[in-house]
Amino acid sequence: MSAANAAPITATDSLSQALKANIIPNQEYLLQGSVLDSAVEVLLHRLRGLCDNVDAGPETFDDQEVCFSLRDPIQQTAPLMLRVRKALDARDMPYQLRYIGQPDLGDKNRPTVVRSSLDIACSGMLIEFLNELGCRIEFEYSVKGYMFRKGRMKITVAKVFKISQSSMPPEPISQSYLVELSVLAPQGQDAIGEDMRAFADQLRPLVQLDKIDYKRLGHMAVT
């Protein structure tokens, strides 16, 4: 607290400045699909050929994600969802706290789903902090798979597991791998969507990457 006459630049200032300049990559452009376990090797092979990090081989990851909800007791609005992710294979890495907004599918001319997304690295105290805030655990799962990069695009091919309470091995959700193609970008950079479409087309017919509205699917019966 020294006597600084000029107003010091606070974190809030620089944040609002960055917001104003629209340089914060807070929009996620997303396409989703799946590939059967039997065909995942072919897909990985193709991705290895298409993506940037070829020589190093695909990056693997093994994460656990817990989804918290924060309900407003007064207004009966939809609860705020917060996701916490922890790498199981690299325990010294920080936790990741993530907010994901409502997916906006737009009309059929829009190539990808767009949703707001904010990520921040946190310490291990995060869970306790969220609990103290009044967040409740909604669900949790683990994802284990591969990550590829192509320019700004991120491609993940991962198996989703249900976490069992007992010492049973984790149980996969389905016989397929979840495939996601995503880009984080500042608002208004819609051109990236076209690039993603073009890339997704290169994975056909192996994987059909599409805009999927899970809100609408949530009401449908599971087949």
Added chain:
Amino acid sequence: MQQREEKQLENTIQAILIRVNDLKGAIQALITKLETEYETINWPTFLDNYAILSGHLTALSKILQAELATSLRSRIVLPLQLGCERDESLARLTEGRVPACTHDLVPDLLRTKPEPQAEQRLHQFNHKASTLSYDTAQKQVAQFAKVVSHVWEIISKGREDWEGESMRSAGIQPTHILADTHALVTAVGTGKGLRPGMPSIVPAGIGGPGMGPSRGQAPQMGPSTPAMPKAPSAIKTNIKSANQIHPYR
């Protein structure tokens, strides 16, 4: 394959060259005869010479029409540069007949102009088109477009059928299932099938062997539920303030 084709082409060109040289010789002989014996030449010998000429011409056209010439048809001679200056090598090649690759010679020699018959027909069509009224022309264009689109439809339908069939006959297995995509996306998005106490989407036992390490000492996040029902009043106030400052509500 390529070599065989090249050899064939070479043979064809050789044969044509021989015929053309024969023809040239015959024409030269006729010209010499006309120039030297114009006083003594009689009609039957003159006609004989003509017969020789026409024989050579028939032989040449036979070669060009034969199967051998098909590869020639797909070849294109493209005059890259025209000029009025005398080209020594060209003059030597043509025995002094064509001294330069000029604008008045090339259209005839390389047939960059359509054949006279084709040109005549083109003129006829142009004339016919210019006398046609606008409405009739429009009608005909529309009709033609209709026919073309119909044919296009038939062809693309046939192609689809054929491609589908070849896919099936090749025994290509589906590599993705839409239902699985939906199940995975809803699970990750809304937690469907992941909430405790709910049945999972697929029956147990599909879990591949060796998937991941044992989750015995999974991080502290999982079983932290019991800590929650504590201090409800404090939480409530916290919620309020948190909601007010949260910009994403």
